Amino acid sequence: MTVFMNRNISPKRPLNDEQLIEVVTQTAFHEYPEKESTRFKELYASYNQLDLNQIELANGADEWLQKLMIQFGQEGVLTISPDFFMYEDYARQINRPFWKVESDENFDFDLEKVLEEIQKLRPSLLLVSNPQNPTGKQFSYEFLQAIADGMESIGGYFVIDEAYVEFGDDYHRPSNDNVIIIRTLSKIYAMAGLRIGIAIAKGETFAKLIDINHPYPVSNLALNVANAMFSNKEQLDAWVAYQKECQLKLIQALTLVDDVIKVKPTQSNFIMTYGKSARDLGEYLSENGFVGRTYDADHLKDVVRYSILDIDKYDEFEDLLKTWRKQID
Ligand SMILES: Cc1ncc(COP(=O)(O)O)c(C=O)c1O
Missing domain, CATH: 3.40.640.10 (Type I PLP-dependent aspartate aminotransferase-like (Major domain))
Incomplete structure (x- = not known):
């Protein structure tokens, strides 16, 4: 899926x-x-x-x-x-x-x-x-x-x-x-x-x-x-905490590849990667079912932006990042 x-x-x-x-x-x-x-x-x-x-x-x-x-x-x-x-x-x-x-x-x-x-x-x-x-x-x-x-x-x-x-x-x-x-x-x-x-x-x-x-x-x-x-303040606070946990997990996941692609520090629910290798990673992830945001504009053609996943999706996402990372060495 x-x-x-x-x-x-x-x-x-x-x-x-x-x-x-x-x-x-x-x-x-x-x-x-x-x-x-x-x-x-x-x-x-x-x-x-x-x-x-x-x-x-x-x-x-x-x-x-x-x-x-x-x-x-x-x-x-x-x-x-x-x-x-x-x-x-x-x-x-x-x-x-x-x-x-x-x-x-x-x-x-x-x-x-x-x-x-x-x-x-x-x-x-x-x-x-x-x-x-x-x-x-x-x-x-x-x-x-x-x-x-x-x-x-x-x-x-x-x-x-x-x-x-x-x-x-x-x-x-x-x-x-x-x-x-x-x-x-x-x-x-x-x-x-x-x-x-x-x-x-x-x-x-x-x-x-x-x-x-x-x-x-x-x-x-x-x-x-x-x-x-x-x-319902309690429910709302818990929801906000869940979103921030998703954000933290996204940031942590991208550290698996940040020695080979450029990753912008983020204070949002998405993270921006850029450079030739970032585009390769974007293509690899997309072929494997995780579709990031790409851009048509010339100066953004090597940019891929990823937004947060549900907590239970990060294991699969991280496995893909690790597999891709191994291919680089
Ligand atoms: C910076 C920024 N402003 C506004 C919006 C649009 O927000 P809304 O869904 O409330 O129209 C977006 C949606 O992606 C956004 O990235």
């Missing part, structure tokens, strides 16, 4: 059948999802120590990204590259000028270059995922603060896309008014199919952002599934 490691999602879903049946039978889906949305925001804000008045929901982080392009991207959008490929797609869909600051050959990013491009191009919107997709890197506070200040100096907005933030370290965020944080339930909370995305901002930035939101972007069925999870 093929195991897909190319989507950065959870290997399985949370909540048991009984809980799910209860959610479905209790959901008043003949009504608009008002109270369910309020309830979710309360639970999410409390679990994550956020101000309830500074968060709003949309149909996945993706919907927020598209709305950000509409509302803040008029003068052009800057990102670093590689980053989440949908940034470019959403900018293109509505003809926003789009620029990228390329990484070096080891997929590291030069802050000075980013700051220079901000002043030269004067984009109205800059997006960075943190931890970053596809490198898995979590940027330092200094890095993010300098970008927030740079964007503020030209009257632009800075989006930190925290789709994978729960897999990284807690960190201090820039508090500038031009900063918007985007989060999702698709990754550590394993609800990609429910499409729940969260935006966090304050003051006028928040007002401008929610100005173009739909009245009811997320269904009450989806919200009630999330509410069932977030109202």
